[in-house]
Amino acid sequence: MFSQLRTLWTVFIHLFQRNETVKYPEEMPYQAPRYRGRIILTRDPDGEERCVACNLCAVACPVDCIALQKTEKEEDGRWYPEFFRINFSRCIMCGMCEEACPTYAIQLTPDFELCEYDRNNMVYEKKHLLIDGTGKYPDYSFWQVAGKTIEGKEKGQAKNELPPVDVKSLLP
Amino acid sequence: MFESINWSYILILPVIMGALGGALVLVWWERRALGFFQDRLGPNRVGWFGILQSVADAIKLITKDDWVPPFGDRVLFVLSPIFVAGAMLMAFVVLPLGPGLIIADSNIAILWVLAMSSLAVYGVLLAGLASNNKYSLLGGLRSAAQMVTYEVFIGLSLLGVVILTGSFSLKDVVDAQKDLWFCVPQCVGLVIFVIAGLAESHRLPFDLPEAEHELTAGFHTEYSGMKFALIMAAEYLSLILISALIVILFFGGWHGFGFLPGVVWFGLKFLLVINFFILLRAAIPRPRYDQLMSLGWKILLPLSLLNLLITGALVLWMQ
Numbered sequence: 001m002f003s004q005l006r007t008l009w010t011v012f013i014h015l016f017q018r019n020e021t022v023k024y025p026e027e028m029p030y031q032a033p034r035y036r037g038r039i040i041l042t043r044d045p046d047g048e049e050r051c052v053a054c055n056l057c058a059v060a061c062p063v064d065c066i067a068l069q070k071t072e073k074e075e076d077g078r079w080y081p082e083f084f085r086i087n088f089s090r091c092i093m094c095g096m097c098e099e100a101c102p103t104y105a106i107q108l109t110p111d112f113e114l115c116e117y118d119r120n121n122m123v124y125e126k127k128h129l130l131i132d133g134t135g136k137y138p139d140y141s142f143w144q145v146a147g148k149t150i151e152g153k154e155k156g157q158a159k160n161e162l163p164p165v166d167v168k169s170l171l172p
Numbered sequence: 173m174f175e176s177i178n179w180s181y182i183l184i185l186p187v188i189m190g191a192l193g194g195a196l197v198l199v200w201w202e203r204r205a206l207g208f209f210q211d212r213l214g215p216n217r218v219g220w221f222g223i224l225q226s227v228a229d230a231i232k233l234i235t236k237d238d239w240v241p242p243f244g245d246r247v248l249f250v251l252s253p254i255f256v257a258g259a260m261l262m263a264f265v266v267l268p269l270g271p272g273l274i275i276a277d278s279n280i281a282i283l284w285v286l287a288m289s290s291l292a293v294y295g296v297l298l299a300g301l302a303s304n305n306k307y308s309l310l311g312g313l314r315s316a317a318q319m320v321t322y323e324v325f326i327g328l329s330l331l332g333v334v335i336l337t338g339s340f341s342l343k344d345v346v347d348a349q350k351d352l353w354f355c356v357p358q359c360v361g362l363v364i365f366v367i368a369g370l371a372e373s374h375r376l377p378f379d380l381p382e383a384e385h386e387l388t389a390g391f392h393t394e395y396s397g398m399k400f401a402l403i404m405a406a407e408y409l410s411l412i413l414i415s416a417l418i419v420i421l422f423f424g425g426w427h428g429f430g431f432l433p434g435v436v437w438f439g440l441k442f443l444l445v446i447n448f449f450i451l452l453r454a455a456i457p458r459p460r461y462d463q464l465m466s467l468g469w470k471i472l473l474p475l476s477l478l479n480l481l482i483t484g485a486l487v488l489w490m491q
Contacts, residue, residue, distance in 0.1 A: 011455035
């Protein structure tokens with residue numbers, strides 16, 4: 001009986017406490033920097049695409065909302081996606097693609113306002129996804145630390161990379 | 173010719189409109205107040221501070237498919253919401269809202285109100301039965317048992333008031349509280365009446381006939397559209413009725429402290445009681461069904477009999 005009265009009093013006191021509600025369209029709630037929202041594709045510090053079309057994000061995606069096709073640049077030997085398509089009407093914003101990505105190309109942003117009247121508009125192509133900046137990792141450049149040869153960078157010239165071992169030589 | 177007309181019948185329309193409009197506003201205000209109690213805002217979009225929320229709800233309910241289950245009793249299914257709301261509205265006839273503001277000053281007003289609120293139970297029971305659905309039937313059964321239990325001492329708790337007044341007329345009851353409100357000599361009766369009134373109007377601590385966690389929606393599981401709206405309106409009408417009765421029977425009706433007209437005092441006290449009921453809904457969890465029954469038969473019934481006995485003895489002794 002006493003506990004019931006105490007409950008009444010406790011709930012009544014809550015009448016005078018501040019509301020937790022954020023009036024969303026008028027005022028924006030705080031978005032943590034690591035909030036998982038709309039997906040973007042980022043670029044290297046030198047302005048080239050980071051994505052190497054390895055398909056790991058498409059494999060990691062639990063709802064199969066990512067589709068891409070690998071192709072190569074004739075002039076410098078870089079790999080890049082011919083098309084890169086994310087179906088945001090399927091995407092569950094789980095961030096698995098971001099974790100799987102070896103080049104920090106695919107990243108999730110705090111933007112969550114994805115609304116369309118036509119469902120087809122929820123399918124984002126590469127031109128919608130690709131941004132001009134580097135996203136969360138401003139200094140990382142995959143091609144400068146990877147062992148693959150591209151134009152202007154032979155084997156052994158990448159950062160932290162030793163010169164290639166000459167397997168035909170007997171010298172230590 | 174005009175002498176034969178009872179002018180208080182003009183009040184019928186305002187009272188009905190007021191009760192139904194009050195129920196509409198109450199739907200919104202209850203959600204809003206519940207929100208405040210739970211540190212949120214509640215519906216605040218439609219109209220000024222969300223006051224037109226009920227209108228939006230009503231428009232939605234009107235445009236919904238008004239489905240009658242083909243496997244149930246179609247006639248009873250359609251009739252029972254009308255029955256519930258009609259019986260509830262009938263009870264408003266005898267409520268004195270202010271000095272002279274009463275449609276019918278009956279000498280059996282208390283009995284009339286109790287009879288009408290008991291009639292509404294038939295509507296609930298028939299709604300559960302006519303739906304031909306497990307949940308509805310269970311809800312109907314529960315409401316029947318709950319009403320039979322609490323009907324017994326909702327009357328007994330009022331008998332103390334009736335003894336002190338010496339009349340069943342609600343107008344006489346209010347007049348008898350000119351000096352001392354009955355909430356002082358009849359405090360036990362007040363507590364019992366509040367609990368029984370909650371059970372009678374199946375408000376949240378005692379909403380076992382429609383406990384949504386156990387019975388989806390209880391007796392009105394199959395109802396949709398405006399028939400559902402009518403049942404909801406009847407629920408809120410019964411809340412308004414019980415609150416008005418508590419004010420009239422225990423808190424001195426229109427009697428106040430002078431500087432305001434009687435109707436305003438009645439309204440203020442009425443709003444306080446309504447908000448107390450909303451606070452009860454926000455705070456108190458629902459008891460188990462056997463707890464509800466044992467509370468009724470083992471505690472409240474003996475207590476109300478004792479209250480009746482002591483009140484009667486004291487009144488006889490004072491004479």
